Amino acid sequence: MSTRQLAIAFVTLGTLWGSSFVAIDLGLPYFPPLEFAGLRFLIAGVVILAYAWLTTPRWRPRGRREWTLAGVAGAFLIGGHHSFLYLGQQYLSGAVAAIVVSLGPVLTALFAVAILDAHLSALDGLGFAFGLFGVLLVAQPGIAEESSLPLAERIAALDPGALLAGDMTGIVLVFFAAASFALGGVLTRTIETTLPMRTVQAWAMLIGAALLMLTGGLRGESLAAIRWTPTAGISLLYLGLVSGAGAFLIYFTLLDRLGPAQVNLIGYLEPAAATVLSWLVLGQLIDTLTALGFAAIIAGFVCIQRRSLVNLFVRQSSPTSD
Structure with missing residues (x-):
């Protein structure tokens, strides 16, 4: 993977894991x-x-x-x-x-x-x-x-x-x-x-x-x-397949290429992604x-x-x- 592809994968993973907080918000009323x-x-x-x-x-x-x-x-x-x-x-x-x-x-x-x-x-x-x-x-x-x-x-x-x-x-x-x-x-x-x-x-x-x-x-x-x-079905499938299994497949790739120290920085992209998506999807700020x-x-x-x-x-x- 090129540096650009790694950067795209990094941002994608942070966004997917950040979006999981929003998906949990959407699903909790039903589960x-x-x-x-x-x-x-x-x-x-x-x-x-x-x-x-x-x-x-x-x-x-x-x-x-x-x-x-x-x-x-x-x-x-x-x-x-x-x-x-x-x-x-x-x-x-x-x-x-x-x-x-x-x-x-x-x-x-x-x-x-x-x-x-x-x-x-x-x-x-x-x-x-x-x-x-x-x-x-x-x-x-x-x-x-x-x-x-x-x-x-x-x-x-x-x-x-x-x-x-x-x-x-x-x-x-x-x-x-x-x-x-x-x-x-x-x-x-x-x-x-x-x-x-x-x-x-x-x-x-x-x-x-x-x-x-x-x-x-x-x-x-x-x-x-x-x-x-x-809404319940979509939130569960999204959490299980997209921000769960799919995101972890990206994580394994980044872990192999970048190592744990750099990949752990994703934890600081997640709140930003969660904040933006909470505003767009739920109107929360x-x-x-x-x-x-x-x-x-x-x-x-x-x-x-x-x-x-x-x-x-x-x-x-x-x-x-x-």
């Missing part, structure tokens, strides 16, 4: 949330498993270590992450949820310190502070929803203590979604195998789908409660304070991932980078 998520990844997992069977020499895990990897990925990256995300999006718009989820790389660095004994510098600490401040700006505790205060006064009126007293259900749930994904990403680093990434992802989706549907059943959710309408929160989270990411970003830009500026 119990966890059964909705479970069905999505059942569809995507079957497609990716078929792809792994056709394109890799190893289409299923073997041995305890490989099944542990698939299980951890399924439990945290798929099951835990999407259970909290789908529950949280009952209270938040997809655009706001995407911004909170973008805190994931910052939380990943924090878990790496705790689990992998990574070094924490002063600039890393500043990055964490930026990330948490960004979430505070998105949550806007202590500020009435209908408040028309000027921007500076809205920031001054933020009350961190109100995070516990107010109705922050959606923000807290989506924060846990980001934390689950970050924790899963760190835990999977500790399990080294030769299992192809496509196979790992396929089984993670299927295990995650089973866990989501089981948890939904324990919550009293039922597939019988689904209201099948054209984020306010200025929420946009500033996203900027603060990006600043936190830059502080923590500064070395990887410098190496990335140096490599891209090299005459042999293509």
Whole structure:
């Protein structure tokens, strides 16, 4: 692939994953949330498993270590992450949820310190502070929803203590979604195998789908409660086939060509795509304070991932980078 084709694939993937937040918004009125998520990844997992069977020499895990990897990925990256995300999006718009989820790389660095004994510098600490401040700006505790205060006064009126007293259900749930994904990403680093990434992802989706549907059943959710309408069917198929299986096929290509450090930058294209699509499809807009929160989270990411970003830009500026 040429540099232009890689750039197009990168933007396409970010747009597809950003659009998933909007598709979830569209589908949630018709589905119990966890059964909705479970069905999505059942569809995507079957497609990716078929792809792994056709394109890799190893289409299923073997041995305890490989099944542990698939299980951890399924439990945290798929099951835990999407259970909290789908529950949280009952209270938040997809655009706001995407911004909170973008805190994931910052939380990943924090878990790496705790689990992998990574070094924490002063600039890393500043990055964490930026990330948490960004979430505070998105949550806007202590500020009435209908408040028309000027921007500076809205920031001054933020009350961190109100995070516990107010109705922050959606923000807290989506924060846990980001934390689950970050924790899963760190835990999977500790399990080294030769299992192809496509196979790992396929089984993670299927295990995650089973866990989501089981948890939904324990919550009293039922597939019988689904209201099948054209919107419900389109949102499910879109999430399962387009922003699920289709997007992951693009992801595998980019992962092979660019590596995980560069591909992870897609996480910061997703909220922008989700915001634009939420406006176009649902008429939803984020306010200025929420946009500033996203900027603060990006600043936190830059502080923590500064070395990887410098190496990335140096490599891209090299005459042999293509």
